[in-house]
Amino acid sequence: MTTFSHPTKDLRSFKVFTIEEGTVIDHIDAGQALNIIRVLDLAGNDTIVTVGLNLPSKKLGHKDLIKVEFRNLTPDEANKLAIFAPHSSINIIKNYEVADKFLVTVPKSIERLIVCPNPSCISNAEKMDTMFHVSNGGEHLKFTCHYCEKKFQHDDILEYKYS
Amino acid sequence: MSPLSKEDIDRMSSLSREDILEELKTKMLSAPPQSPFFGRDIISIKELSREEIITVLNHATALKQTPQPELLKNKVMASCFFEPSTRTRLSFETAMTRLGGGVMGFADAGVTSTKKKETLYDSMKIIGQYADVIAMRHPAEGAARRAAEATDKPILNGGDGANQHPTQTLLDLFTIQECQGTLEGLNIALIGDLKYGRTVHSLAQALIHFNPTLSFVAPESLQMPSYICEDLKKHNISYTFYERIEEVMAQADIIYMTRIQGERFPDKMEYERVKDVYVLTKDMLAPAKPTMRIMHPLPRVNELKEEIDPTPHAYYFEQAHNGLYVRQALLGLVLGALHA
Numbered sequence: 080m081t082t083f084s085h086p087t088k089d090l091r092s093f094k095v096f097t098i099e100e101g102t103v104i105d106h107i108d109a110g111q112a113l114n115i116i117r118v119l120d121l122a123g124n125d126t127i128v129t130v131g132l133n134l135p136s137k138k139l140g141h142k143d144l145i146k147v148e149f150r151n152l153t154p155d156e157a158n159k160l161a162i163f164a165p166h167s168s169i170n171i172i173k174n175y176e177v178a179d180k181f182l183v184t185v186p187k188s189i190e191r192l193i194v195c196p197n198p199s200c201i202s203n204a205e206k207m208d209t210m211f212h213v214s215n216g217g218e219h220l221k222f223t224c225h226y227c228e229k230k231f232q233h234d235d236i237l238e239y240k241y242s
Numbered sequence: 243m244s245p246l247s248k249e250d251i252d253r254m255s256s257l258s259r260e261d262i263l264e265e266l267k268t269k270m271l272s273a274p275p276q277s278p279f280f281g282r283d284i285i286s287i288k289e290l291s292r293e294e295i296i297t298v299l300n301h302a303t304a305l306k307q308t309p310q311p312e313l314l315k316n317k318v319m320a321s322c323f324f325e326p327s328t329r330t331r332l333s334f335e336t337a338m339t340r341l342g343g344g345v346m347g348f349a350d351a352g353v354t355s356t357k358k359k360e361t362l363y364d365s366m367k368i369i370g371q372y373a374d375v376i377a378m379r380h381p382a383e384g385a386a387r388r389a390a391e392a393t394d395k396p397i398l399n400g401g402d403g404a405n406q407h408p409t410q411t412l413l414d415l416f417t418i419q420e421c422q423g424t425l426e427g428l429n430i431a432l433i434g435d436l437k438y439g440r441t442v443h444s445l446a447q448a449l450i451h452f453n454p455t456l457s458f459v460a461p462e463s464l465q466m467p468s469y470i471c472e473d474l475k476k477h478n479i480s481y482t483f484y485e486r487i488e489e490v491m492a493q494a495d496i497i498y499m500t501r502i503q504g505e506r507f508p509d510k511m512e513y514e515r516v517k518d519v520y521v522l523t524k525d526m527l528a529p530a531k532p533t534m535r536i537m538h539p540l541p542r543v544n545e546l547k548e549e550i551d552p553t554p555h556a557y558y559f560e561q562a563h564n565g566l567y568v569r570q571a572l573l574g575l576v577l578g579a580l581h582a
Contacts, residue, residue, distance in 0.1 A: 199403050
């Protein structure tokens with residue numbers, strides 16, 4: 080049997096390689112990275128996107144991570160992803176260095192993204208945009224439909240409308 | 243300030259800047275103060291403050307004492323009932339007629355373009371061009387708010403599915419105040435289907451403003467939803483759960499009965515078990531305070547025996563009657579004929 084000895088240096092940087100320019104979305108709640116890729120339409124153009132799933136994290140236990148090359152997320156885009164991953168941090172990278180770092184802010188309302196889980200809601204009967212008011216009720220975010228006024232948690236939401 | 247007419251604008255275009263400013267200043271100072279209700283949609287009871295609720299009730303009291311047969315002369319109300327209603331529709335239409343206004347509309351969506359798959363948005367946009375105010379009921383939850391996006395005419399929500407029915411809540415509050423002389427600090431028991439009944443949800447939320455002690459009498463499977471209880475807790479409103487009407491009879495100022503709706507039960511055996519537990523009979527009233535009054539949003543089935551009707555405790559027919567004055571008050575306020 081052949082055995083391989085590991086070099087002494089940290090291998091983590093090889094697992095998810097460093098980028099020259101772009102954005103690193105870190106501390107994403109495990110399991111939410113693919114939702115974020117859809118909501119920000121990161122797969123829909125030529126940018127290179129690297130995704131790490133279930134990476135060990137001191138803060139979260141496990142986390143996801145996304146690196147997007149040559150694209151700087153705007154604060155608005157960052158806030159949109161906050162409904163999936165309210166603890167995530169955004170690192171703007173320039174020349175392999177962190178040029179800017181900020182935490183996402185949960186928006187007060189979110190439009191056109193969530194499909195109302197209430198089948199009796201008018202938004203499921205007519206072709207129209209949805210809108211949810213977001214509140215931070217303890218551990219979990221709560222989403223109140225602007226139309227039917229029903230309150231939901233993430234687990235209740237069955238469908239998102241991705242752009 | 244009243245909106246500027248085309249003639250005003252044409253005339254002012256020939257004036258100097260100083261003269262225009264002077265004219266606008268005079269116009270603003272001479273205009274009556276704008277009521278916060280003017281042009282407003284009444285969609286959800288949660289959007290009304292304590293002061294606003296009291297304003298509506300005060301106007302309803304005045305209109306009950308002194309009719310105003312010309313208050314809304316030359317105004318037109320569209321009565322758009324996409325699903326059946328008896329009391330709500332007829333009292334809205336009577337309210338408008340008795341204030342001197344006109345009424346047009348429909349009581350069945352089957353006679354409208356909805357049948358041709360017209361959207362609610364389009365229907366309400368068009369109806370808003372004919373009417374000054376719209377009273378509506380629709381089976382979809384949130385329909386009234388959607389309608390309000392389609393038109394700038396005020397929408398009065400007469401029920402949107404299982405969601406909101408604010409005019410019912412206002413007439414309930416008016417009735418409680420009328421029969422008890424106050425809304426403050428009363429002991430109010432809500433009985434029956436507390437899980438699905440929109441009437442009791444909205445009433446419990448509106449009573450938050452008036453420091454009540456609430457009793458919820460229902461089988462465990464039909465108890466008050468936790469989101470309402472959380473709201474009450476947040477506002478330090480005291481509430482207790484009960485399973486039997488007898489447990490609350492002696493202390494209640496108001497007994498608010500609701501119908502247990504068999505079609506809501508996922509388990510039919512459970513329905514059979516509880517359906518006759520919440521039937522109020524005359525004998526059960528013996529320990530009640532003499533001033534206790536019974537309310538019910540109606541229609542009743544068998545939860546409220548006819549033998550109670552002649553007792554001084556019965557107040558549900560007066561309650562239905564009061565819908566007229568509360569809806570008159572709202573029509574007058576949103577059309578700017580009454581002021582806050």
